[in-house]
Amino acid sequence: MEKIGAVLVIGGGIAGIQSALDLADSGYKVYVSEKTTGIGGVMSQLDKTFPTNDCSMCILSPKLVEAGRHPNIELLINANIVKLDGEAGNFNVNILKKALFINSEKCTGCGICGQQCPVEGIDIYNENMVINSAAFVKYPQSVPLVFSINRDKCIGCGICEAVCKAHAVEYFQQDEEITINVGAIILAPGFDEFDPAPLQVYGYGKYPNVVSSIEFERILSASGPYTGMVLRPSDGDIPEKVAFLQCIGSRDIHHAKPYCSSVCCMYTAKEAVIAKEHQHQVNPTIFTMDIRAYGKDFDKYIIRAQDEYGIKYIRSRISSIEENPDNKNLILSYESENGSLITEEYNMVVLSVGLNPPDDAIKLSKIFGFELNEYNFCQTDTFTPSKTSKPGIFVCGAFAAPKDIPESVIQASASAAHANILLHSVRNSLVTKKEYPPEINVEGQPPRIGVFVCHCGVNIGGYVDVPDVVKYAETLENVEYAERNLYTCSADTQTKIVESIKENNLNRVIVASCTPRTHEPLFQETIREAGLNPYLFEMANIRDQCSWVHMHEPVAATAKSKDLVRMAVSKANKIEPLQRTILDMNHNVLVIGGGISGLTAALGFAEQGFMTYLVEKTAELGGHAKNIYATIEGNNVQEYLSNIVKNAKNNENLKIFLDTEIDTIEGFVGNFETTLKSMENKESEENTLEHGIIVVATGGEQYQPTEYLYTKDPRVVTQIDFEKMLFENELDEKVNKIVMIQCIGSRNDENPYCSRVCCAEAVKNSIKLKDLYPEKEIIVLFRDIRTYGLKEKYYREARSKGVMFIRFDQDLPPELEKKGKNLVIHLDSPNIGKIDIDLDLLVLSVGIHPPYESNEILAPMLKVPLNDDKFFLEAHVKLRPVDFATAGVFVCGLAHSPRSIDESIMQANAVVSRASTYLSKDEIESEGIVAHVDISKCSGCGLCIETCAYSAIKMDEEKMVVEINSGLCKGCGACVSSCRGSAIDLLGFTDEELYLVINEFK
Template sequence: MADEKVGAVLVVGGGVAGIQAALDLADSGFKVYLVDESSSIGGVMAQLDKTFPTNDCSMCILAPKLVAAGRHPNISLITNSEVLGLTGEAGSFEVKIRKRSRYINEEKCNGCGLCAQKCPVEAVDAYNKGLTDRSAIYVEFPQAVPLRYKIDREKCIGCRTCQEVCKANAVEYDQKDSEITLKVGAVILAPGFEPFDARLKSEYGYGRYANVVTSIEFERILSASGPYGGIVLRPSDGEIPRKIAFVQCVGSRDAQLGNLYCSAACCMYSIKEAIIAKEHVPTKLDCTIFYMDIRAYGKEFDAYYMRAQEEYGIRFVRSRVASITEDPATGNLFVHYVGEDETPRVEEFDMVVLSTGMQPPKNVEKLAKALGIKLNKYKFCETGAFTPLETSKSGVFVCGAFSSPKDIPESVAQASGAAAKAMAIIAPERGKLVAVKEYPPERDVSQEEPRIGVFICHCGINIGGIVRVPEVVEYAKTLPNVVYAEDNLYTCSDDTQKRIKEKIKEYNLNRVVVASCTPRTHEPLFRETVREAGLNPYLFEMANIRDQCSWVHMHEPDEAT
């Protein structure tokens, strides 16, 4: 019945929009089921190096949200799953979900990674967009939440090495798919988008020329956790490029393909990638962006565009590139275009980055049929002009790029809006299905001598590319009352939170210092970790060595260190 409402919400999609909606709902007293077809949450944002226009580390923004969602008592993560059907009405839905087998017992797996180290099989690493290999048993990325492994049965040869080395006895080769049925009061759709397949623009040579890469592949090249450790290298020969071209609107605003829409974020992410590439390359790098129109419409976007030209010397050429050809001897690329003076030109580059647009997620029609919602002519979710968060079905809301292409800040804002819409339907049920988080007793340290643990973050190469982090660790060990110090690639990741708690127990720490990026986003995360370890959260301090050392002294490693 309509008056028998359920105080739970199903969120479909574990990207940044889905995570934000889930956290808003769970913090407001509602039970949340967060479903994602991948084996971990994070979405496309987990693959990015930086975000515009602040050039903040993408993982630094996302990781606290990943950890918060993973350990929230009122968020149940249902990964490696798909929605099969939805019945009922707003306030009281019943949803059927298929949970595909990982061939790993999620309750037993502790994410140690020994199985992946011993696995003799190599497969293409989708997270790094095929630029590296992974084993047949794997996690998507090092900071994955949940940190549970998965066996790729298409690549697995059945040698059972992983089963033999798994001390937790988590490998289950005979595990089957399962179906679960949930009762929820509302549904939020945030399945994100699919990058355009650049092979469909054959004139640009993607898939034929090794040094033509897509924007998401270039993000992985730029990333410290990527295939080249954050150094920009050509895929063909591992050389550092001297000239890179960025080609805009690949798969967007294209009448031949039928994609007449603008993908909204491509102009800005190309400018960002050009800026970051110049910072990551130790030698002189020339970047040229070939564009139709620059759509820098967001907060401080136009200032970012002007800064790219004036401060970084990035060249902008208003022209739609006709084709790209290759010199087979060198692997260099020739960009054919018509200049603004209408003169045909050919220019040589070491690499070309294709700024691919956004398309609806795969299997979107299957999802729409299961949920009973309508799609628009481009297969994005249909919404009203004045109701951008509402689908065609009452009680089912949408946020992020599934309704139309958009950037991260707009996706997150929509997520909070969709969460508020869902809350309005089931407001009387607030607090009825939630669990209260229990903490261990707080340790009395008033009579103890200070025992300080210091955790210093590389932040990819945000910090580690300038600050000599190992030297800082050794210096920290010499300071009074410091009994333990270590460095971490990403201190904000879920596995490092567990490690901090382990070290607090192992070394009987009663003070914790983290030297990493901004406390504006990270301090609550670390205070929660310290409290979970039995310490008062205010026995934690944070040093912002990213903003105040590595960014201030970007070209002065001695001063930064």
């Protein structure tokens, strides 16, 4: 059967976009089928994202634009799947493209039709809180920026047709059914929010000041109904007391969904924080059961919300809400932890609604032939978490299970990896190379500068007087054109920038908006499409450096914005085109670490035909998984581990080095050289490997407790010890009463993070104990039970089997006393008061910590950072969760942060996909901003060689001057600052350019 080098992605949310970009950059034609009129999904509706409080649209918009203009991605909007034929490698898919009644090829996105339309319609994007016109675009930054007509509302007045200068309105446009031929399919239809209306006790839909969390996101958003002001719907007043109610539609077996929706605890904390930032009068209170802050840096965010913003948490589930008819306030009744009934009045209530599977889940399963689980999410397996039951069809994002943005992005890349493995033999068979216009020669031309200043909704415009900044920019030297944009990173503004460059003959471009860290490549690509060299571009970061830091000082924020624009203009007058070096791509891969993550990643590369080197410092493969017998779902870990090790050893493209450590790493993406040293034989000859990609899968370690008499009394064990007792039938029959204590070595001053897996391990082993010995008693002492997602059902199962769960406070942890030969736990619980528990066995749920020493050694070799907790730090927590800022180096598994086996497998596969965007190419481009040596000034002192962290500088022993390898150079500028003879300049940041910038600061 002939395989097809194309993939269909169903769903244009962040997961679908990530899958599409990975595959398009890896050599495949990609179709994205989106049932609405624009891509972006729920993430486009959010105001900010946790835990960084990044503007959601700010970080999403570059992805949207990239997908929209990628030559190998075709967006099929307003489309529904009709039929599937074929098999893995070669599918035929029938898709119904519903009529927009506006020709998408002609529509310019000008919006005149919407402005002139007299017919009112509901704005679904704004959660029905405002009125839209019948001629509309999904949202201001929508990709593609194409308007459509709601024919159900259209009265046929003809106004939109009359005002459309592009003649794009087509009232009699018909639906069209097309057939596409693809080799694989990725399901990313996302989720639907739980509708709280049927839960009448909360008054949603009855009381105007009770809103859902997604509605509150739109209230917070600059493009929302109140332009970012926190106002209550009934009267437009600022609500001083806002109550957030957790678990609405989640963890409720009687009235809603029994599973945990995974994201609600964190997005609620974020909404409370952002509300406080937007209006300092707002005082949020969050009603919760457990605080499930299980992700990387999530606990720190909760602590920050409480300590810095004064967010109040109350552990209680609200029993009823009534409205005060006099002022439209909400009266909440709830039971406190000591059992007393409390009634309190709030100005506004936000219901933190859960995640449901998409409404068309059953329909999709019937068309494609894959199975759904008991909740109508897509059925997957622990060891193949991105594969459906149908070969060739993969799944990602919240359709697999409730999950947040980084986990969705990880699984999106993981799904793309499976498509890569399936179709690698036909890679690059259907792709189109992007063609750019000839680069305009600006040599000898006087600077003609264009300045584009971004409102970013209220993100910038709420604190900076943007029109005043634009007016000021017009007065600066050689500025020929200046304008302001609502969202400069949106697709329509990119088109405007290109048009402005051509119309005004601009040869330098400045964007005053947010951070170049996330947006500079987007704008550089835009001006290249206009024929300019991408380095004839400057950014003034007036968001991070002005509006954010001077949020309460608008005059100062505006003045500083003018300063930054003036400095950027001064530099832009001197910037020159730079060239990127073309480098050969070595297609070999080095994977460091032989646990499940490393093995999964290594096999993912090897199965695509890439020669892969797997380095493991111990004598055995398997890592931490060697100690785990089963997952919480009941899957046999040892059997799976045995199979994957066998597959690795039998793959001819995979070479394994055991008892081996990394000695040195030199080079750069596409051209690394690594020296290995054998731990078994220190005198053996060292191996030197050449490769283009590095994967860090070095794993984590179990915390070794010093508390609770561990190692001093054999009756005190860890969960790993206890699991072995259960599965190897080693539990002493005299043991009848068992106590588990959670959060040992986690969520404390030394390790302030949650170790993510400990609660699931405790629940799993408790269930196993009850299955083997129903008569034995077991008590779990916890701070929060974090069985997030679909794991919640096992928590319920444990309780139904008689496992007792008792909460303790962080400041009053359980105390262990040895009375003679007996062990006694003393506990002061906030729920039941002081109790003493006699026990036969104490099980400590210990956390995971990084291998501190080896990480500290490896990180400098790789030129990658560690976070405060000494786990490896990814490039971006949301959108680049497995990439490092250093190109060509990736991270997965416990090296990144604590995570379960299925999550580690997903992350390992994600690494395979992200690395394949390099490995699919024979050549890659290096960065143009690199150091340059003026050999006439170089004295050959070599100080720069010692300074360079990237080993990019070497001495020419014959000429006694230094040479810089542009492939290795990262443009950090350390060598420039250390050069006593001023012989080194950083291209794009030369001494002359920087002096101009500094001299403009007044």
